[in-house]
Protein backbone atom coordinates (compact mmCIF):
# COMPACT_ATOMS: atom_id res chain seq x y z
CA UNK A 1 0.00 0.00 0.00
CA UNK A 2 1.17 3.51 -0.82
CA UNK A 3 2.31 5.54 2.21
CA UNK A 4 -0.68 7.50 3.50
CA UNK A 5 1.39 10.63 4.19
CA UNK A 6 1.07 12.83 7.23
CA UNK A 7 -2.17 14.68 6.40
CA UNK A 8 -5.33 13.20 7.89
CA UNK A 9 -8.73 14.49 6.77
CA UNK A 10 -11.42 14.48 9.48
CA UNK A 11 -14.69 13.07 8.18
CA UNK A 12 -16.96 14.99 10.54
CA UNK A 13 -20.30 14.28 8.91
CA UNK A 14 -23.61 12.99 10.16
CA UNK A 15 -24.07 10.38 7.46
CA UNK A 16 -22.05 7.80 5.57
CA UNK A 17 -23.32 9.16 2.29
CA UNK A 18 -21.98 12.67 2.97
CA UNK A 19 -18.63 11.29 4.14
CA UNK A 20 -18.23 9.02 1.12
CA UNK A 21 -19.08 11.87 -1.23
CA UNK A 22 -16.03 13.75 0.07
CA UNK A 23 -13.84 10.62 -0.01
CA UNK A 24 -14.83 10.17 -3.66
CA UNK A 25 -14.07 13.79 -4.48
CA UNK A 26 -10.66 13.58 -2.81
CA UNK A 27 -9.84 10.35 -4.66
CA UNK A 28 -6.10 9.65 -4.62
CA UNK A 29 -5.32 13.02 -2.98
CA UNK A 30 -6.02 11.62 0.49
CA UNK A 31 -5.03 8.25 1.94
CA UNK A 32 -5.74 8.87 5.64
CA UNK A 33 -9.09 9.68 7.25
CA UNK A 34 -10.25 10.38 10.79
CA UNK A 35 -13.57 8.93 11.86
CA UNK A 36 -15.00 10.12 15.18
CA UNK A 37 -18.64 10.82 15.87
CA UNK A 38 -19.39 9.62 12.33
CA UNK A 39 -18.88 6.06 13.63
CA UNK A 40 -22.13 6.32 15.59
CA UNK A 41 -24.06 7.59 12.59
CA UNK A 42 -22.49 5.44 9.87
CA UNK A 43 -21.49 2.25 11.71
CA UNK A 44 -18.28 0.22 11.60
CA UNK A 45 -18.81 -0.95 8.04
CA UNK A 46 -17.68 2.48 6.83
CA UNK A 47 -14.30 1.89 8.48
CA UNK A 48 -13.98 -1.59 6.97
CA UNK A 49 -14.87 -0.11 3.58
CA UNK A 50 -12.29 2.69 3.83
CA UNK A 51 -9.60 0.19 4.86
CA UNK A 52 -10.58 -2.16 2.03
CA UNK A 53 -10.14 0.75 -0.40
CA UNK A 54 -6.54 1.10 0.81
CA UNK A 55 -7.05 4.03 3.18
CA UNK A 56 -5.72 4.33 6.69
CA UNK A 57 -8.25 5.18 9.39
CA UNK A 58 -7.69 7.11 12.59
CA UNK A 59 -10.58 6.03 14.82
CA UNK A 60 -11.05 8.93 17.21
CA UNK A 61 -12.84 7.04 19.99
CA UNK A 62 -11.51 9.21 22.88
CA UNK A 63 -11.72 6.25 25.25
CA UNK A 64 -12.21 6.97 28.96
CA UNK A 65 -13.46 3.85 30.75
CA UNK A 66 -12.28 1.09 33.05
CA UNK A 67 -9.24 -0.73 31.63
CA UNK A 68 -11.22 -3.85 30.67
CA UNK A 69 -13.65 -1.80 28.57
CA UNK A 70 -10.85 0.22 27.02
CA UNK A 71 -9.09 -3.03 26.02
CA UNK A 72 -12.24 -4.28 24.35
CA UNK A 73 -12.75 -1.07 22.41
CA UNK A 74 -9.11 -1.02 21.25
CA UNK A 75 -9.38 -4.64 20.09
CA UNK A 76 -12.55 -3.76 18.19
CA UNK A 77 -10.74 -0.83 16.54
CA UNK A 78 -7.83 -3.11 15.61
CA UNK A 79 -10.21 -5.72 14.17
CA UNK A 80 -11.73 -3.05 11.93
CA UNK A 81 -8.26 -2.31 10.55
CA UNK A 82 -7.79 1.11 12.18
CA UNK A 83 -4.28 2.57 12.28
CA UNK A 84 -4.80 5.01 15.16
CA UNK A 85 -7.09 5.11 18.18
CA UNK A 86 -7.37 7.71 20.95
CA UNK A 87 -7.55 7.32 24.72
CA UNK A 88 -7.91 10.02 27.39
CA UNK A 89 -4.76 10.37 29.49
CA UNK A 90 -6.85 12.05 32.21
CA UNK A 91 -8.16 8.53 32.87
CA UNK A 92 -4.73 7.62 34.23
CA UNK A 93 -1.93 5.17 33.52
CA UNK A 94 -4.06 2.03 33.92
CA UNK A 95 -6.36 2.96 31.06
CA UNK A 96 -3.52 3.92 28.74
CA UNK A 97 -1.48 0.80 29.56
CA UNK A 98 -4.56 -1.36 28.91
CA UNK A 99 -5.02 0.32 25.52
CA UNK A 100 -1.39 -0.23 24.58
CA UNK A 101 -1.49 -3.89 25.65
CA UNK A 102 -4.67 -4.50 23.64
CA UNK A 103 -3.15 -2.86 20.56
CA UNK A 104 -0.18 -5.30 20.54
CA UNK A 105 -2.24 -7.87 18.65
CA UNK A 106 -2.66 -5.35 15.81
CA UNK A 107 0.80 -4.39 14.54
CA UNK A 108 -0.28 -1.32 12.65
CA UNK A 109 -2.52 0.11 15.38
CA UNK A 110 -1.07 3.11 17.25
CA UNK A 111 -2.50 4.38 20.55
CA UNK A 112 -2.59 8.15 20.93
CA UNK A 113 -3.31 9.98 24.16
CA UNK A 114 -5.46 13.06 24.49
CA UNK A 115 -4.22 15.41 27.17
CA UNK A 116 -6.25 18.53 28.03
CA UNK A 117 -8.97 19.04 25.41
CA UNK A 118 -8.59 22.50 23.92
CA UNK A 119 -12.04 23.64 25.01
CA UNK A 120 -11.02 23.34 28.70
CA UNK A 121 -10.06 26.59 30.44
CA UNK A 122 -8.14 27.12 33.66
CA UNK A 123 -11.49 27.49 35.39
CA UNK A 124 -12.66 24.14 34.05
CA UNK A 125 -9.47 22.53 35.37
CA UNK A 126 -9.91 24.20 38.76
CA UNK A 127 -13.51 22.92 38.85
CA UNK A 128 -12.23 19.33 38.64
CA UNK A 129 -9.52 19.93 41.21
CA UNK A 130 -6.53 20.58 38.91
CA UNK A 131 -4.71 23.65 40.21
CA UNK A 132 -1.92 23.69 37.60
CA UNK A 133 -2.21 25.78 34.43
CA UNK A 134 -3.37 23.92 31.31
CA UNK A 135 0.13 23.96 29.75
CA UNK A 136 1.68 22.19 32.73
CA UNK A 137 -1.13 19.67 32.84
CA UNK A 138 -0.61 18.91 29.13
CA UNK A 139 3.08 18.16 29.76
CA UNK A 140 2.35 16.05 32.85
CA UNK A 141 -0.25 13.96 31.00
CA UNK A 142 1.97 13.57 27.93
CA UNK A 143 4.76 12.30 30.18
CA UNK A 144 2.35 9.78 31.72
CA UNK A 145 1.24 8.69 28.26
CA UNK A 146 4.85 8.05 27.26
CA UNK A 147 5.49 6.01 30.43
CA UNK A 148 2.33 3.97 29.75
CA UNK A 149 3.74 3.08 26.32
CA UNK A 150 1.44 5.19 24.13
CA UNK A 151 2.77 5.73 20.63
CA UNK A 152 2.03 9.43 20.74
CA UNK A 153 -0.27 12.26 21.69
CA UNK A 154 -2.82 14.60 20.19
CA UNK A 155 -1.70 18.23 20.50
CA UNK A 156 -2.64 21.68 19.31
CA UNK A 157 -0.09 23.32 16.96
CA UNK A 158 0.87 25.67 19.78
CA UNK A 159 1.78 22.84 22.18
CA UNK A 160 3.65 20.77 19.65
CA UNK A 161 7.20 22.17 19.96
CA UNK A 162 7.31 21.69 23.72
CA UNK A 163 5.87 18.20 23.44
CA UNK A 164 8.38 17.23 20.76
CA UNK A 165 11.13 18.30 23.17
CA UNK A 166 9.60 16.24 25.97
CA UNK A 167 8.71 13.11 24.00
CA UNK A 168 11.72 12.88 21.69
CA UNK A 169 11.95 12.27 17.96
CA UNK A 170 10.11 8.94 17.68
CA UNK A 171 6.80 9.81 19.30
CA UNK A 172 3.82 10.55 17.11
CA UNK A 173 2.38 14.04 17.58
CA UNK A 174 -0.91 14.36 15.77
CA UNK A 175 -2.10 17.93 15.47
CA UNK A 176 -5.67 19.08 14.84
CA UNK A 177 -6.51 22.78 15.00
CA UNK A 178 -4.94 23.36 11.61
CA UNK A 179 -6.21 26.22 9.46
CA UNK A 180 -4.93 27.70 6.24
CA UNK A 181 -3.10 31.04 6.33
CA UNK A 182 -5.66 33.84 6.35
CA UNK A 183 -8.46 31.55 7.50
CA UNK A 184 -10.08 32.19 10.88
CA UNK A 185 -9.34 29.64 13.59
CA UNK A 186 -13.00 28.55 13.48
CA UNK A 187 -13.76 27.20 16.94
CA UNK A 188 -10.20 26.09 17.73
CA UNK A 189 -8.65 27.35 20.95
CA UNK A 190 -5.00 27.24 19.82
CA UNK A 191 -4.93 27.02 16.01
CA UNK A 192 -1.95 27.14 13.66
CA UNK A 193 -1.13 26.74 9.99
CA UNK A 194 -0.01 23.41 8.53
CA UNK A 195 3.49 24.82 8.15
CA UNK A 196 3.57 25.97 11.79
CA UNK A 197 2.48 22.52 12.95
CA UNK A 198 5.10 20.71 10.86
CA UNK A 199 7.89 23.13 11.83
CA UNK A 200 6.95 22.65 15.50
CA UNK A 201 7.43 18.91 15.09
CA UNK A 202 4.03 17.41 14.26
CA UNK A 203 4.25 13.94 12.70
CA UNK A 204 0.68 14.20 11.34
CA UNK A 205 -1.77 17.03 10.91
CA UNK A 206 -5.54 16.67 11.02
CA UNK A 207 -7.62 18.98 8.90
CA UNK A 208 -11.38 18.92 8.71
CA UNK A 209 -13.75 21.61 7.57
CA UNK A 210 -11.11 23.65 5.67
CA UNK A 211 -11.01 20.71 3.25
CA UNK A 212 -14.30 18.89 3.61
CA UNK A 213 -16.49 22.01 3.37
CA UNK A 214 -14.45 23.63 0.59
CA UNK A 215 -16.05 24.11 -2.82
CA UNK A 216 -13.17 22.02 -4.20
CA UNK A 217 -11.92 19.69 -1.42
CA UNK A 218 -9.04 18.30 -3.50
CA UNK A 219 -7.75 21.82 -4.26
CA UNK A 220 -8.07 22.76 -0.57
CA UNK A 221 -6.10 19.67 0.45
CA UNK A 222 -3.38 20.57 -2.07
CA UNK A 223 -3.19 24.02 -0.42
CA UNK A 224 -2.73 22.35 2.99
CA UNK A 225 0.01 20.11 1.58
CA UNK A 226 1.78 23.00 -0.12
CA UNK A 227 1.62 25.18 2.99
CA UNK A 228 3.06 22.31 5.04
CA UNK A 229 5.85 21.91 2.48
CA UNK A 230 4.92 18.25 1.87
Ligand code: C5P
Nearest residue numbers: 010012118176177187188189207208209
Ligand atom coordinates in the same frame (compact mmCIF):
# COMPACT_ATOMS: atom_id res chain seq x y z
O1 C5P B 1 -11.73 22.35 12.72
P1 C5P B 1 -11.61 21.10 11.90
O2 C5P B 1 -12.85 20.83 11.11
O3 C5P B 1 -10.34 21.08 11.08
O4 C5P B 1 -11.51 19.93 12.98
C1 C5P B 1 -10.82 18.72 12.74
C2 C5P B 1 -10.72 17.95 14.04
O5 C5P B 1 -10.11 18.77 15.01
C3 C5P B 1 -12.08 17.57 14.65
O6 C5P B 1 -12.47 16.29 14.18
C4 C5P B 1 -11.77 17.53 16.14
O7 C5P B 1 -11.31 16.25 16.54
C5 C5P B 1 -10.61 18.48 16.31
N1 C5P B 1 -11.04 19.74 16.94
C6 C5P B 1 -10.50 20.09 18.17
N2 C5P B 1 -10.88 21.24 18.79
C7 C5P B 1 -11.77 22.07 18.23
C8 C5P B 1 -12.34 21.76 16.97
C9 C5P B 1 -11.94 20.57 16.34
O8 C5P B 1 -9.67 19.36 18.70
N3 C5P B 1 -12.11 23.17 18.88
